[in-house]
Amino acid sequence: MLSNILRLEKMDGGGNCGNISGIMNNRQRTMLTNKGRVDCVRNQRKDSEGFSESPDLEFEYADTDKWASELSEIYSYTEGPEFILNRKCFEEDFRTHVTDKCWTELDSAHHRAHAMRLLDGLEVTAREKRLKIARAILYIAQGTFAECSSEAEVQHWMRYNAFLLLEVGTFSALVELLNMEIDNSAACSSAVRKPAISLADSTDLRILLNIMYLMVETIHQEDPMDSPEWKAARETFKTELGSTLYNNEPMSVVLFGMVTKFCSGHAPHFPMKKVLLLLWKSILFTLGGFEQLLSIKVLKREELGLPPLPEDSIRVVRSMRAASPPASTSDLLEQQQKRARREHKALIKQDNLDAFNEKDPYKTDDNREDEDDNDDSENALEPESFPLERDEVMPLPPPQPPCERLSFPKGLPWAPKVREKDIETFLESSRSKFIGYTLGNDIDTVVGLPRPIHESIKTLKQHKYVSIAEIQMAKEEEYQKTPLSGGEEEVDMCATELLYQGILPSLPQYMIALLKILLAAAPTSKAKTDSINILADVLPEEMPTTVLQSMKLGVDVNRHKEIIVKAISAILLLLLKHFKLNHVYQFEYMAQHLVFANCIPLILKFFNQNIMSYITAKNSISVLDFPYCVVHELPELTAESLEAGENNQFCWRNLFSCINLLRILNKLTKWKHSRTMMLVVFKSAPILKRALKVKQAMMQLYVLKLLKVQTKYLGRQWRKSNMKTMSAIYQKVRHRLNDDWAYGNDLDARPWDFQAEECALRANIERFNSRRYDKNQANPDYLPVDNCLQSVLGQRVDLPEDFQMNYDLWLEREVFSKPISWEELLQ
Numbered sequence: 001m002l003s004n005i006l007r008l009e010k011m012d013g014g015g016n017c018g019n020i021s022g023i024m025n026n027r028q029r030t031m032l033t034n035k036g037r038v039d040c041v042r043n044q045r046k047d048s049e050g051f052s053e054s055p056d057l058e059f060e061y062a063d064t065d066k067w068a069s070e071l072s073e074i075y076s077y078t079e080g081p082e083f084i085l086n087r088k089c090f091e092e093d094f095r096t097h098v099t100d101k102c103w104t105e106l107d108s109a110h111h112r113a114h115a116m117r118l119l120d121g122l123e124v125t126a127r128e129k130r131l132k133i134a135r136a137i138l139y140i141a142q143g144t145f146a147e148c149s150s151e152a153e154v155q156h157w158m159r160y161n162a163f164l165l166l167e168v169g170t171f172s173a174l175v176e177l178l179n180m181e182i183d184n185s186a187a188c189s190s191a192v193r194k195p196a197i198s199l200a201d202s203t204d205l206r207i208l209l210n211i212m213y214l215m216v217e218t219i220h221q222e223d224p225m226d227s228p229e230w231k232a233a234r235e236t237f238k239t240e241l242g243s244t245l246y247n248n249e250p251m252s253v254v255l256f257g258m259v260t261k262f263c264s265g266h267a268p269h270f271p272m273k274k275v276l277l278l279l280w281k282s283i284l285f286t287l288g289g290f291e292q293l294l295s296i297k298v299l300k301r302e303e304l305g306l307p308p309l310p311e312d313s314i315r316v317v318r319s320m321r322a323a324s325p326p327a328s329t330s331d332l333l334e335q336q337q338k339r340a341r342r343e344h345k346a347l348i349k350q351d352n353l354d355a356f357n358e359k360d361p362y363k364t365d366d367n368r369e370d371e372d373d374n375d376d377s378e379n380a381l382e383p384e385s386f387p388l389e390r391d392e393v394m395p396l397p398p399p400q401p402p403c404e405r406l407s408f409p410k411g412l413p414w415a416p417k418v419r420e421k422d423i424e425t426f427l428e429s430s431r432s433k434f435i436g437y438t439l440g441n442d443i444d445t446v447v448g449l450p451r452p453i454h455e456s457i458k459t460l461k462q463h464k465y466v467s468i469a470e471i472q473m474a475k476e477e478e479y480q481k482t483p484l485s486g487g488e489e490e491v492d493m494c495a496t497e498l499l500y501q502g503i504l505p506s507l508p509q510y511m512i513a514l515l516k517i518l519l520a521a522a523p524t525s526k527a528k529t530d531s532i533n534i535l536a537d538v539l540p541e542e543m544p545t546t547v548l549q550s551m552k553l554g555v556d557v558n559r560h561k562e563i564i565v566k567a568i569s570a571i572l573l574l575l576l577k578h579f580k581l582n583h584v585y586q587f588e589y590m591a592q593h594l595v596f597a598n599c600i601p602l603i604l605k606f607f608n609q610n611i612m613s614y615i616t617a618k619n620s621i622s623v624l625d626f627p628y629c630v631v632h633e634l635p636e637l638t639a640e641s642l643e644a645g646e647n648n649q650f651c652w653r654n655l656f657s658c659i660n661l662l663r664i665l666n667k668l669t670k671w672k673h674s675r676t677m678m679l680v681v682f683k684s685a686p687i688l689k690r691a692l693k694v695k696q697a698m699m700q701l702y703v704l705k706l707l708k709v710q711t712k713y714l715g716r717q718w719r720k721s722n723m724k725t726m727s728a729i730y731q732k733v734r735h736r737l738n739d740d741w742a743y744g745n746d747l748d749a750r751p752w753d754f755q756a757e758e759c760a761l762r763a764n765i766e767r768f769n770s771r772r773y774d775k776n777q778a779n780p781d782y783l784p785v786d787n788c789l790q791s792v793l794g795q796r797v798d799l800p801e802d803f804q805m806n807y808d809l810w811l812e813r814e815v816f817s818k819p820i821s822w823e824e825l826l827q
Contacts, residue, residue, distance in 0.1 A: 056322045057615075057650050057696040061659060063289035065652050067221055068151065071158075072625035073563050073653070074213050074277055076538040077556040078199060079206070083630050087146050089135035093118070103144045104157065108164075115140070115168045122173050127204075134177075134207045141165060141214040145630040154627040162218040163230050166237055171215055175246045175254070178208050182258060182267075191269035197536040201269040206537060209274040213281065216241070220285045242286030242495030244502070250495075252286070253502035255279040256510045263513040263532060271537030272517060273560055276567040283571060286495045287578045290314060296581055297468070304471050310415035320413055320697035320732065414734035417465040426460065426738055460737060469584035476585065476768055489772070496582040504773060511593045514568050519602055521564040524609045534564060551642045558619040565606075566653045569660035576667050585768040588761060591668050600668060600678050603661045608687050615655050615694055618646050655696065662691075662702035669709060674754030679706065680713045689725065697732075704729045711741050 064070050094103065097114065106114075118140075121133035143158035165171070181187070181204050191201050199206070219234055226234075241251050255275055262270040288296070294314060301308065423443045431438050435448045443461075446454055479489060491497060503510055519525055520534045538560045544550045572594070580587035621642065623634055669675040684706070691703045708729045711719060719726060719742065726742060786792055803810065 055649075055695065057655065057694065059650060059652070059655050059696050059698075060318065061656070061698050063284060063291075065656070067155070067217075068625075068627070069652065070217055071214070071627065074210060074217075074274060075626050076273075076560055077552060077621060077624045078538055078540050080624060080629065083142070083145075083626075086135045086139040086142065089132045090139040090144075093121075093133070093136050102147050103140075104147045111164055112168060115164055115170070119168055119170055119173055122177065130177075131204060131207070134204075134211070137165065137170065138207055138211050138214075141211050141218075142630075143627065145627060148631055151627045151631055154631060158214065158218050159221070159223070162215050163233055165211075165215060166219060166233055171212065171237070172246070174208055174212050175251070178205075178212070179247060179254070181205050181208065182254075182261070187269065188267045191267065192265070196539075197269050197533065198539050198541045199537060200541050202271045202537055205269075206271050206274060209271060209278055213274065213278045216278065216281045216285055220281065238285055239495075241282055242498060244498065249502045250286070250499050252279055252282050252499055255282065256503055256506070259517070260506065260509050260513045263516050265532075268533060269536055272534055273537055273564050273567070276517070276564060276571070280567045280571050280574075283499075283574050287499070287574060289574075290577075293577055293581065300468055300581065304468065306466055306468070306471070310417070310465070316413050317698050317701065320701065322695040322697040322700055412735065413732065416463045416735040416737050418460045418463045418737050420464060420466065420470075422736065422738055423457065423460050423464065427457065463737060469580065469587075472584045473764075476764075479771060480767055483771075491772070494582070496578045500579060500582065500586050501773065504769065507590060508593045508596075511590065511599075512597045514572065515594070515597050515599055515602055517564060518568045518606075521561040521568075522602075522606045523561070523614060524605055535560065548637065548639050548642070551639055552621070552637065555619050555621060555642060558617070562617070562619060562651070562653055562657070566657045566660075569657045569664065572664050573660045573667075576664065580667075583768075585765050587667075589765045589769065592758070592762060592765065594664075595668055595675060595678075600665065600675065601682050603665050604679075604682050604684050604687055606661060607658075607691055611658065611691050612693055615650050615658065616648075617651050617654055618648070619651070620646050622646055655694075655699070658691070658694075659696075659699050659702065662699065662706065666702055666705050669706070672757070674757050676709050677713065677754055679710045685710065685714060685718070689722075692725070692728075700728075701732055704733050708733050708741050712743070 094114070097117065103111070115137075118133055118137050122130060122137075124130050124133070140161045141158065143154040143156075143161060145154045145157075148154045148157060187201075187204075191197055194201065219237055222234070240246075244250060247254055255278060258267070258270055258275050259272070259279070261267045262272055262275070291314070294312070298309065420443065424441065427443055427446075428438050428440070430449055430453050434450060434453070439445055443457075446457060516532060517534060520531050525531070535557060538556055540553070544553050575590060576587055579590055621637070623629065623632070623637075669679060688703050688706055692700055694700070704725070707725060711726070711729070730742075
């Protein structure tokens with residue numbers, strides 16, 4: 001097993017393995033040879049004991065789940081009876097105008113005429129009539145399912161009807177109605193006074209949000225068979241959603257306002273799950289997903305004259321396989337030392353993923369305060385009756401079935417990167433060591449340095465990587481230094497820029513509101529009297545009276561919370577990635593407010609649970625999911641069938657949420673030593689190590705990244721006891737060629753005043769926002785001065801009304817009655 005480390009060195013050609021090989025001394029290498037037979041036997045024993053008993057999760061990360069799953073998640077199971085009510089409202093209206101045909105039998109002209117008639121009906125003042133018309137439109141958006149015989153047919157008519165409703169202007173009318181409901185003070189005050197809020201309090205809002213979500217989600221789905229008219233309509237709709245067409249602000253800003261109003265307690269009846277899902281899909285549609293992000297990044301690098309990306313990150317991550325990390329060196333060393341002191345000692349039975357040596361990670365209790373102290377204890381090691389005498393010949397093991405050999409990739413998955421700052425640091429230390437002088441900001445002068453240093457610098461420059469963020473920060477510094485001669489900045493008014501300008505005034509409140517809801521939806525949260533109620537759009541008017549109804553509602557509530565976590569994690573990640581690409585200080589502004597709102601401990605609290613149970617949770621009832629439930633006869637549900645749950649290997653949305661939260665945590669802490677110290681202070685290492693139990697490559701990658709950034713702060717004993725994790729980091733995470741993450745010798749590991757780092761970053765962000773967006777606060781010293789007498793006197797000045805009425809008195813008092821000394825004036 002220890003030979004895996006040497007195999008890694010050969011795999012990478014020996015160029016990048018100093019971090020691991022440097023940890024092993026000559027005695028360890030000798031032991032590596034002597035104990036080869038022991039390792040072979042232990043490998044076979046572990047294979048026979050179920051070392052790889054948990055299979056890899058066949059999960060493919062994407063922007064969203066399958067379309068059918070995304071459609072079903074907008075509805076709670078409690079809303080099931082409303083499908084029939086929507087159909088009834090549609091048929092009552094439809095039969096009064098069309099008596100002999102069904103909707104699916106009409107031609108497009110009749111479809112359009114009826115949709116226009118329904119749209120006119122939305123303008124009536126009577127609430128009950130307007131509600132019936134809205135339900136009829138919702139039934140059309142749901143694919144007129146009563147006339148369909150299969151789910152595929154329902155989805156076909158959903159696409160057709162969504163583009164039809166978009167063509168006749170339904171979405172704009174729905175936005176106006178939504179704004180009316182948001183400003184409906186009577187409904188808000190009624191909900192505030194109610195002791196318990198249920199589905200009935202949000203009926204109007206739920207219907208509007210359901211239609212809008214179905215339209216956005218359906219039109220967003222691209223199909224090669226779409227007609228040119230549909231493709232053009234999709235692009236127009238995408239532009240309108242991201243522009244300031246609705247209420248003079250992007251649609252996402254309207255929805256953000258609903259989130260903050262809900263969290264402030266002024267509108268507790270808002271159906272927050274539907275609002276968050278529509279917000280997520282609006283951002284995803286207008287800004288683009290991860291594939292679009294990569295293409296935008298490639299295009300921006302070309303525009304800035306930067307070299308292309310070393311690899312396609314999406315493809316690399318998808319091709320990675322989950323695996324147990326290589327064996328631990330330190331554990332076998334400690335065991336050999338013990339055997340030297342005593343005649344008979346047992347071998348260590350190692351865990352299949354890491355030398356956790358801590359409490360059972362599958363316990364669901366919350367008594368984990370001392371887990372980090374138990375990580376390195378020896379009490380958890382179980383002895384194995386497998387004696388080794390000094391001169392005893394080890395008996396051959398019993399024949400084992402042929403085990404599959406470990407297959408290593410031909411090279412490390414990521415091309416190494418080096419920042420220019422790293423090259424400068426290396427050169428300065430080399431000059432100081434060999435010559436005794438330093439130059440500063442010079443990465444070219446190598447006079448007097450030895451030949452090996454020349455080769456090292458050449459290698460570093462080959463892997464030098466300049467990010468878009470570095471260019472943006474350098475340009476911003478130039479604008480701040482030379483406000484007059486620097487010229488006017490050309491800002492691309494793309495959808496991301498418009499969204500940032502829209503949420504900028506209230507961005508801190510938006511971030512706090514999202515994190516409040518995330519905290520309330522987290523499975524580790526305990527009910528508190530002051531926490532917000534996120535179950536307003538799932539609880540029925542009458543609470544369940546039977547065991548079966550209670551179990552169904554329990555599944556619905558858990559599913560409701562999981563969907564909220566999924567939506568918030570996707571919203572935060574999409575915004576962080578798009579803002580970072582648009583301008584790094586937009587990203588830093590949002591990230592800093594997330595940190596100030598305690599996002600880092602919140603995510604760690606989320607992962608401080610039985611993460612395997614969360615990922616394999618079965619909080620779904622597939623026969624109640626839309627559109628299955630409206631085209632099939634529903635089987636009789638029993639308490640046993642609900643308790644058994646779905647027979648799935650994992651829950652897609654929960655694994656998606658976990659990966660998103662880990663990516664957010666990575667984005668918040670990357671290159672920020674003060675935030676990395678927060679990971680250490682909050683004892684994140686044992687929490688993150690438990691997450692490695694999930695055998696999914698992408699999730700393991702982001703967990704290992706978070707462990708790598710804090711390794712230098714955790715001390716030598718931790719690194720010694722967690723060599724498996726160290727080896728996994730070496731194998732899966734990108735290398736920074738001269739990064740001493742495995743040693744802890746870096747200057748950054750010293751306890752500097754990290755508060756100064758955050759303050760300096762905050763000052764840069766405020767200067768950026770003030771310069772680019774706060775036009776009223778422009779420095780008067782930098783404004784151009786008009787020195788031309790004619791143009792100054794020719795300017796029109798608006799005089800107050802009372803001055804104009806008393807103009808004659810002013811002339812008499814200030815001009816005619818005062819003597820003028822013309823000689824002094826001319827002098």
